[in-house]
Amino acid sequence: MTVVGHNSVAGDQLRTVVERIERLEDEKKNVTADIKDVYAEAKGNGFDAKTLRKIVALRKLDEDKRKEAQAMLDLYAHAIGLDLI
Amino acid sequence: MTVVGHNSVAGDQLRTVVERIERLEDEKKNVTADIKDVYAEAKGNGFDAKTLRKIVALRKLDEDKRKEAQAMLDLYAHAIGLDLI
Amino acid sequence: MTVVGHNSVAGDQLRTVVERIERLEDEKKNVTADIKDVYAEAKGNGFDAKTLRKIVALRKLDEDKRKEAQAMLDLYAHAIGLDLI
Amino acid sequence: MTVVGHNSVAGDQLRTVVERIERLEDEKKNVTADIKDVYAEAKGNGFDAKTLRKIVALRKLDEDKRKEAQAMLDLYAHAIGLDLI
């Protein structure tokens, strides 16, 4: 291990980790901004943002329910020795 | 315009908007998961997650401070124009 | 316990809780109104409301910064105890 | 007007205003904390906080409706030349 400067293996690792996180958070921020833009654009086309949000939330609920049903199916399939995947 | 089914221009627009939002939210969810993974991996390498989060937050805070300083500058310019104090 | 009417211990408790909350929310609303009044009065004395708000926010920010510094101190103490880096 | 130090009439006024606002905001903060405490205490007594919030919100809606009705009454009273207050 070199002691030149204040770097260390752990220090480099730390820097790498922090930068990876920051890059991902930037990405996330951009996606969030994109979503906001879509809502704004929809609003410009006469849609009510609040209602849109409700619709999206409801569809998400439905999807969750669907996934749950699928999980049930998998569970039962497994129980009878029929592994679907 | 066709009247087959229940489609309509507005309905198609709505569907498009909702689907765009859902795709973006999926993307966001994936990025969030990636961030979580990085934290988990770092933890596996001996880093403390809480400390990492703090470091990331602090670096963001610094950035915010720069922005705030700029805002102050603008404010003072305005205040001077008003001959406030 | 009396069974006259629909009251019950839980019902009375619920009523009490709700009323306490409502009284406090009224109080809060009054304080909010008072703050608004102070801003209005200050405006009448030639102060710019927006600037005043900024000043108040900045002073709060400074306080937050002090608290944040303390949190950092605690964190580092913890991190050293962990022999983190 | 004295020029000793950096004080000025406007400066003193500013300080006074800011301090009044800060005191009121502290008060508001305390009331908010009190409300939180009531919810926490209620939770300790077996009440569901989320449901409590819904109840409070609903009663508020009812009150608003009542106030609206009163406003209507006042309006009509005024229209027929009968000033209630």
Added chain:
DNA sequence: CACTGGAAAATGCCGC
């Protein structure tokens, strides 16, 4: 009166 920004509430996550 619509929009933006900041406070409050709901949700999800981590540690115990």
Added chain:
DNA sequence: GCGGCATTTTCCAGTG
């Protein structure tokens, strides 16, 4: 498994 905390979303006051 749950309580506390951080994040996210929702809501409301202030602004132009």
